[in-house]
Amino acid sequence: MKRVTSIDVARLAGVSQSTVSRAFTPGASISETARRKVLQAAAQLGYKPSAIARSLSTQHTNIIGIVMGRITSPFHPYVLEKFIQALQAAGRQSLLFSTPPDQEVDDLLELVLQYRVDGLVITSATISSEMADECIRHGAPVVLFNRYVLGSSVNAVCTDNVEAGRLVANLLLDAGHKRIAFIEGKANASTNLDRRKGFLDRLRERGHLSCIIEPGDYTYEAGFEAARRLLERKDRPDAIFCASDIEAFGAMDAARYACGLSVPEDVSIIGFDDLPAAAWPSYNLTTIRTPVNRMIRATLDLLFRRLEEPDAPPEMILIPGALIKRESARLPDEYVSPPADEPMAAGVEVW
Amino acid sequence: MKRVTSIDVARLAGVSQSTVSRAFTPGASISETARRKVLQAAAQLGYKPSAIARSLSTQHTNIIGIVMGRITSPFHPYVLEKFIQALQAAGRQSLLFSTPPDQEVDDLLELVLQYRVDGLVITSATISSEMADECIRHGAPVVLFNRYVLGSSVNAVCTDNVEAGRLVANLLLDAGHKRIAFIEGKANASTNLDRRKGFLDRLRERGHLSCIIEPGDYTYEAGFEAARRLLERKDRPDAIFCASDIEAFGAMDAARYACGLSVPEDVSIIGFDDLPAAAWPSYNLTTIRTPVNRMIRATLDLLFRRLEEPDAPPEMILIPGALIKRESARLPDEYVSPPADEPMAAGVEVW
DNA sequence: AAAATGGTTGCATACGTATGCAACCGTGAT
DNA sequence: ATCACGGTTGCATACGTATGCAACCATTTT
Structure with missing residues (x-):
């Protein structure tokens, strides 16, 4: 042969x-x-x-490395599909890596760089500025998606989670909720931390000092159990902000099927992400829509610009979320959300 | 630099x-x-x-090409994550391609082969035997996942969709259902065709000649609309078999929220896949579990064997699904399902 | 002491393509 | 008719690593 x-x-x-x-x-x-x-x-x-021989000769591979924490996390598949198809359309290939539970991103980077990728998108995982510099030195600019590094030494595109947390705090207080709780996402994910920070800060600023915080991990089961614990307390909360839709689904099911409560009559529940299922009548979830499409566009745009000019100073792009009002929470009528990003859908053109 | x-x-x-x-x-x-x-x-x-230079010299890249129809389809992200992590653990990288709506797999293959991948997994898309042979000739054995080619000239791993369809037919008839309907998946997907064929064949064999068939496309919205149409007929079905869970969710929501019916009192609904959400109390869906984990294992095993011995005769591996009995369908008590595959979960070891 | 053995090392070349450079060709301008 | 020029082509080499082969060394065997 x-x-x-x-x-x-x-x-x-x-x-x-x-x-x-x-x-x-x-x-x-x-x-x-x-x-x-x-x-x-x-x-x-x-x-x-042979693309291999060509790459050796031309010193670029046309390959973009994509490092993704957990592919199965909500809306990651969507992001991945859009990335891949946009890259394909731009004549580039995607070498995909997923960090197993036990592995660090840095080890993977070693491998990624060996394949001489032209650039690198890292989703839902952080790297140190030093590693990012190392990538640049090896000729591969990096863009973080859905994460950022403080001090802004790395290119990053992110939802404005802090601001979104503040918004939810305002809305719940404006609607007159008295006993407010928060169900966390994965403990030290920056998304979780920022949402919580914005939420708690704003509550405190408005004089609401007590907020019960239940741990979670961005799964349905965690949301279910956390909500059950909350709703079985004698000082049962009348509003729960969940760090993600998937936890909010669990929380709603716990309220209805484990505690016999009505949503939103007995308890308001607000999620984060606006997954497609949030619009299903079974949940009809009021939530903050993560501006995925805008984020994807911004990431690709930034990446392509850095491919041209790898040494440009890093940019950090923060995109606001928007409230999607449905039926799972009592909220003030007068609030109108600024225009939201398009929902996640097959037909959305990102590039 | x-x-x-x-x-x-x-x-x-x-x-x-x-x-x-x-x-x-x-x-x-x-x-x-x-x-x-x-x-x-x-x-x-x-x-x-440089992995590139090494590849040129050694004549293999350690890269496996993965071609996936739609990454956002149910359980595809799960499959992808398991594949990637198993390949990584085996010291191999994954070059991922997704076929955009307008593109054929064959065009992509051209690209994939240029990158001199060592092997190829194709998910939810078919290729002709000729193309498979072409891949072999270029030194890249192919394994189809969730698809097969008649005549068995291509390696393939697949659920036994026909048999599962027959099983559902038996169960619904045994439980005494009289007006039986089927909501299709994507029109010419082989999974849809086979499920339908098994289902209809068995109904007919047992003398049940009338089965209303509604078109669908493996989406929630299609399931919702199809069910609404079905349930608004004067000869309203008392059982609906959906080609996928996601359509079954839509069907249940349509029954409950659009038609004011109870599930399973007014209508039995059965799905296919056993997505995690099928176990949520809001749905509690009776369904056929696709043996994803076994399929993934079989695919990797077959792939690795073919990497050693590319010219071995093609194998086609058919893995049975199993009924997961929950509360969305009236079914005979006496039926006990053979042991099912593990459900989709983060911790499942596939390799 | 000589020879055989096994473990290390360097040399030279192969892997398959891209590209700078010089040579070449034909055309139109002078 | 001569020259300049732009468009094509081939030659030679670079890209970075792996590996067969021969040379080399230290150790053990005879």
């Missing part, structure tokens, strides 16, 4: 290897007749140029 | 380039002292071996 190379094609077409190469290089200096001869010979032999 | 190569390291360490190469090749013939010298020099220079 001998591999067919450009030399074989050249021989058959009666030209030099250079000419074969040029026939496959758009914009190269080659006559139409030569190109036709070459392409015909190539087809006859079943020749496909 | 000069790239640091093995030659630079060799110079600093006072050895030959070959020795540097060997220091990074497990099992190569090199003394402990030399290896240490090299590794130290490499660390000092920030050297990382």
